[in-house]
Amino acid sequence: MGRRQTNGQDPASPHQAAPLAVAEMLTADIFFELAPDAVVVCDEQGRMERVNRQTETLFGYARAELSDQPIEMLIPSRFHARHTVHRQHYVAQPRARPMGAGLELYGLRKDGSEFPVEISLSPVTTLDHPRVIASIRDVSEQRALERRTRDSLSTLLAMARALIRLPRDAGQSDVSHVQPAGLAQRLAELVSTLLDCRYVGILRLDRAKQPDEAETDGSAHLYSLAVVGLSHVQEQQWRTALDGMMFESYVPDPAQRARLWRGEPVTLDLAQPHLNELPRLAEEFTRLLVPMRVGSGQLIGLVVVSYTDSARLASQADTELALATAQLLALVIEWDRLLAERQTHRETEAHLSILQAVLDELPTGIYLVRGYDARLVLANRAAADVWGAGWPVGQPMMDFLDRAAVQIYGPDGHLLTHESLATVLAVSAGDTIRQHQEVIRRPDGTTLPILLSAVPLDSKIFGASEASGTEIGQMEPAALVVLQDVSALKEAERLKDEFVALAAHELRNPMAPLKGYADMLLRKAGAESREQRAELRETEYEAVAAISEATTRLVELTDDLLDVTRLQAGQMHLVREPHDLLALVRRVTRRLQVTAPHHDMRVRCDEAHVMAAIDQQRMEQVISNLLHNAVKYSPDGGDIEIILVMDRDRQQVEMRVQDHGIGIPVAEQSRIFGRFARADNVRVRGITGTGLGLFLCREFVKLHNGAIWLESLEGHGTTFHVTLPLIPES
Numbered sequence: 001m002g003r004r005q006t007n008g009q010d011p012a013s014p015h016q017a018a019p020l021a022v023a024e025m026l027t028a029d030i031f032f033e034l035a036p037d038a039v040v041v042c043d044e045q046g047r048m049e050r051v052n053r054q055t056e057t058l059f060g061y062a063r064a065e066l067s068d069q070p071i072e073m074l075i076p077s078r079f080h081a082r083h084t085v086h087r088q089h090y091v092a093q094p095r096a097r098p099m100g101a102g103l104e105l106y107g108l109r110k111d112g113s114e115f116p117v118e119i120s121l122s123p124v125t126t127l128d129h130p131r132v133i134a135s136i137r138d139v140s141e142q143r144a145l146e147r148r149t150r151d152s153l154s155t156l157l158a159m160a161r162a163l164i165r166l167p168r169d170a171g172q173s174d175v176s177h178v179q180p181a182g183l184a185q186r187l188a189e190l191v192s193t194l195l196d197c198r199y200v201g202i203l204r205l206d207r208a209k210q211p212d213e214a215e216t217d218g219s220a221h222l223y224s225l226a227v228v229g230l231s232h233v234q235e236q237q238w239r240t241a242l243d244g245m246m247f248e249s250y251v252p253d254p255a256q257r258a259r260l261w262r263g264e265p266v267t268l269d270l271a272q273p274h275l276n277e278l279p280r281l282a283e284e285f286t287r288l289l290v291p292m293r294v295g296s297g298q299l300i301g302l303v304v305v306s307y308t309d310s311a312r313l314a315s316q317a318d319t320e321l322a323l324a325t326a327q328l329l330a331l332v333i334e335w336d337r338l339l340a341e342r343q344t345h346r347e348t349e350a351h352l353s354i355l356q357a358v359l360d361e362l363p364t365g366i367y368l369v370r371g372y373d374a375r376l377v378l379a380n381r382a383a384a385d386v387w388g389a390g391w392p393v394g395q396p397m398m399d400f401l402d403r404a405a406v407q408i409y410g411p412d413g414h415l416l417t418h419e420s421l422a423t424v425l426a427v428s429a430g431d432t433i434r435q436h437q438e439v440i441r442r443p444d445g446t447t448l449p450i451l452l453s454a455v456p457l458d459s460k461i462f463g464a465s466e467a468s469g470t471e472i473g474q475m476e477p478a479a480l481v482v483l484q485d486v487s488a489l490k491e492a493e494r495l496k497d498e499f500v501a502l503a504a505h506e507l508r509n510p511m512a513p514l515k516g517y518a519d520m521l522l523r524k525a526g527a528e529s530r531e532q533r534a535e536l537r538e539t540e541y542e543a544v545a546a547i548s549e550a551t552t553r554l555v556e557l558t559d560d561l562l563d564v565t566r567l568q569a570g571q572m573h574l575v576r577e578p579h580d581l582l583a584l585v586r587r588v589t590r591r592l593q594v595t596a597p598h599h600d601m602r603v604r605c606d607e608a609h610v611m612a613a614i615d616q617q618r619m620e621q622v623i624s625n626l627l628h629n630a631v632k633y634s635p636d637g638g639d640i641e642i643i644l645v646m647d648r649d650r651q652q653v654e655m656r657v658q659d660h661g662i663g664i665p666v667a668e669q670s671r672i673f674g675r676f677a678r679a680d681n682v683r684v685r686g687i688t689g690t691g692l693g694l695f696l697c698r699e700f701v702k703l704h705n706g707a708i709w710l711e712s713l714e715g716h717g718t719t720f721h722v723t724l725p726l727i728p729e730s
């Protein structure tokens, strides 16, 4: 801070150190008495020879009390020793200088109170002996202001530091509620109480980018954040004049603007003619502009301190305070922006994760790409299942396919080029693609037929891409793609084809004898002779028997097919009632034994009755199917045993149907209950069938809450096990 220098009019100025003429002495005397500071003339020993009126006022002594007293009388005793040394040293090398440079000096009043002083010393050489003139100024007020400024500065800086060290999660922070506008108002109030100024204003700049050398910064606009020190009407005027004003108009000098962009304060002397155009209050003459810059050096606003003095240079303390205010505000504004950004980011993430969760539950594969290189935005689990690999978000489609070794083929089996992929067509050409067939070859070598639909999206939905650094305003294409795994459909189609072939074949088989015998009957009916007529009756019998058998097979086949259809449509409804399963088994066995003379069927059970809640018709179908198979697949005949075992603990009955026939190859046992499933060994032997019987058995048993499984050894025979729940014995 500035030390006071003696001025030219001081009677003890070094420039006037020569002996004084009488007139000059007189003039000097008047100035001596009128000086605003206390002035004390001392001899070499530090005794006070003369003091002025201000000395009396300041220290509370009468002149007589001070006369011839050591100057130390005016200084607190703790400084005496040091002061005496200083004084002697000064007398040896006298020159005009402030005393105690770098020290806080104090004066001592008569009443014992102390006050801060600044002392300037000047040597005076008169005829007889040298003297020293000390001029003493009370700096209590100045010190108090300095202390307040320092305190405020350190408070501001402490706040700033606290803000810098905010916890990462701002949601839990105490200062998260600090709003830039509110804080700006509070800081402006603080600055205006501390500084002797007309008003303090805080302005924001809407452009945070430092212009290039060549570029004009005129496009930045100002708007007011806070102002303190104006009347309500003036404040309105100030805001109206400033809001939306160009930075270039507010600070017309490009050099000054450049300094502000660089972070340096600027003082505008509004009395300068070229600044005449600037809006200003009548009593406003000087304006201190302090830049508000964020960490990256971007200028985001100004702190304006306005003074009523003309051509005033803002003091160091004023500038420092304004700078600290600007720094703190910039920090808060930046922090606020980060908070808002983080909040938006969090909300977006939350939305995305909900969307992702919903999408993941969908059975259809869905993914979203953007950009001509089709970078992934999001994909659901079903899509990842289709590819058999995870496609990282942000990766272009081509990179993903290459790295994950996923290949995409057209329906004709040709590997598709990048450009012909439906996804790429949707983003690059904006085509809507519906039900496009592709075959995906996954990293593990398996292939999957898919149907793909791709819809180009309005790129405005996404706004500009940050990921690719695209300039704001430039939109990227995007597409939503839906994948459907159609392997189940294809399988169904294959089964349907197979079924049609099989049905045709199976229907033709019984038709051949039907037609043959019918033709023969017709032919014989036309014959004339008696022998021929007799022969006809015998042949008639055989033919009708064959026709009847073929018709039965046709009816059975048709019934089976109808049952399959009903089961698949979920329209098979059982009528379950208590029935004696044992009686049912015996009845079916008796019926089938008649048609199987080479087999010996035996039913074994330790019980008299086995009561179960069953749909009699469907259970009869199960039993006769199993028995029929036992006969059919043991072409060499042999025993067939049907065993019923009660398991009262588990409240169920187990039925076993055991034959000693050709058996089922191990490799085919697991799929033998499937629709149309038939083992190889029966095809080889030319034993006909549809592969529907066991499928129906399993479905019917399941509808009864039972279970069915088999044990079989090829060439040795097969045992089917069926369990059914019993009716609890009450």
Ligand code: ADP
Pocket (backbone or CB within 6 Å): 625, 629, 630, 633, 634, 659, 661, 662, 663, 664, 672, 677, 678, 679, 680, 682, 688, 689, 690, 691, 692, 693, 694, 695, 718
């Ligand atoms: P179908 O007998 O009309 O072919 P099923 O569904 O009744 O159809 O049987 C499916 C297949 O299971 C048969 O084709 C046969 O390969 C095998 N199979 C069923 N029962 C036996 C059995 N008792 N012994 C050997 N193989 C059997």
